[in-house]
Amino acid sequence: MTFPRLIAALTMTLAAAGSQAYDFKSVGAAPVILYDAPSTKGAKLFVVPRGAPLEVVVAYGEWLKVRDVNGELAWTEAKGLSAKRTLIVKTPNLKVRATPDDAANAAFTADKGVLLELVESVASGWIKVRHRDGLTGFVKSSEIWGI
Structure with a gap:
């Protein structure tokens, strides 16, 4: 294999690995x-x-x-x-919003480390979640881990 072909092959391999x-x-x-x-x-x-x-x-x-x-x-x-998807709250006293909006009222508050169930991904980086008590609401993807 020639040097340019080797470089091209390595580049494509790294690009594929990076997009995994x-x-x-x-x-x-x-x-x-x-x-x-x-x-x-x-x-x-x-x-x-x-x-x-x-x-x-x-x-x-x-x-x-x-x-x-x-x-x-x-x-x-x-x-x-x-395959069930859960998420971990990353920030203390996270306000889980009633709607996917920063100005929305808090549906409930979850402390750092609390597990939430992923319900669905919503547009603009918001995630709909459910607490084990059955309460649902929306959090930003940057506020949780597992997505």
Whole structure:
């Protein structure tokens, strides 16, 4: 392969990797263990509680390399995750709005670290969410993690 072709091939490979869409999943009914390698023989790093969102970075057979809300990378078994989408509040005393508007009344307030269920994405960076108590409202995508 000639040098210009090699450069072109590498450029296209990097462009494709950079445009890869990441997937989010949530921990299923039971907490999952995060390992330092894709094996139960790897060192156990963390236990993630049920419902917590994880960003899937790489799939390797029945194992997934995931990123947590703190940015830590680790491996977990795919069978422990669910397609249900949850989000984590990033800011203290987040006002969850009744409508997707900064001036809207607060439907409820959620503290930092609270899990919310993703209901739907709305235009202009707003996300419709549901609290486990059944309350619904809208938050900006910059105020939550898991989207």
